[in-house]
Amino acid sequence: MTSDGHPESLIEVHDTAEALASAVAGEFLSRLADLQAAGDVPTIGLTGGTIAEAIHREIARLAPESGVDWGAVEFFFGDERYVAADSPDRNAGQARAAFLTEVGVPDHRIHEMPATDSGLSVEEAAAQFSEDVRRHGSGAFDILMLGVGPDGHIASLFPGFPQLEAKDAIAVGVTGSPKPPPERITFTFEALRRSTTVWFLVSGEGKADAVARAHSGASITEIPATGVTGTTETTWFLDRAAASKL
Template sequence: MNAAAEVRRHDDADVLVGDVASALLDRIESAQARGEVPHIGLTGGSIAEDLHRELARRAPDSSVDWSRIVFWWGDERFVASDSPDRNALQAREALLDHVAVDPAHVHAVPGSDEVATAEEAAEAYSATMRSEGAGFFEVLMLGIGPDGHCASLFPGHPALEARDAIAVAVHDSPKPPPDRVTLTFEAMERCRAVWFIASGAGKAEAVARALADEGTVAETPARGVRGDETVWWLDEDAASAL
């Protein structure tokens, strides 16, 4: 059984971002020192973008070998690959274009300019994960929405019930754009560490529901993801309802 979630509180978003960056670089360095090539799952959103910029800023002073990291995403918007709505584009502009990654180790979900449907994108992403994945993430980073969603698994959505699948298409997302691709719960649970990162009072109620003793995954999908280690990285505003 996976261990209970740990909560780490920080004074504000800047301190939160700095501490997550330090912990992630340390984690990658340790994995590489063991001779491993860590697989890291990235997320989107404003706090993730701040984190990516901080990682890029610290990269020159780190011993991380960026060419020996494999990058994935927990979910993606099914739009053109050059759309600013893409989590992958945001990560490239804030981090990946500024460090010496191996392009063959960056696995983005195909965009709508590359395949015809979100289902095809999910199938292609799943196939890539089967052929190029390690079978687990060293760290999977996730956000949480004010409604309690994580990745693109939304409250009450059929994708919550997906089984025996790595990634699935999501339609009629309550947040635009409506078509997306997301990892399933089963895929996201194959992690040494799941790190939820949340900032701001707008996330406080959802964080409290996700960490409450009682509640359902259907109401708060973030309750459904646990790794061997699960850490909630919160600023004081996001933690204010705990």
């Protein structure tokens, strides 16, 4: 058990990124089906990035045989680039194109963070989204998927940035992001920690240092990925390259 009473993290290594994507997609669909069979409407936190897109496309490929009712799943995004609603940089747009639209998830089940079209400042947009989460969220993620950057960031929680210290907030704005675009909206640690199952999805040699540091006692300030664990499960899904320095 960890210091906060959560189970220790598991590590699952796959030979290739393709094998990783296939394994995660299959497990995801199985978990959704099980949650729905128990009478739940699963609340899911999605992430962006190359490996996430591969997983999303694999979900779409496997979905017809899954038995999942896509009208009874709530989808959120761990963070979002604060750009125009139709920008190809938005995580929501990428996920819609890769699988949400293809499998038929209704719009009211996809909870996007605001875009610059709203006319709000990034902080105002984060506050508005937080109110949406309070109205429509279940209070916790059943499954939260997180990518990890080469610097160890998750969502848009970057090493040394003030958002790491956010308290009593669901989502906050980010300015001056070290990774473009400079403005983003992100869930806070407090919100992300309200997850039953947390899956880290990491592919590529460029992430190997961050993965190794996350498992060798690095602080949250140094490697923000160390700051989130699931209450019942935390699994790091890695390919061989990402696991090469463990």
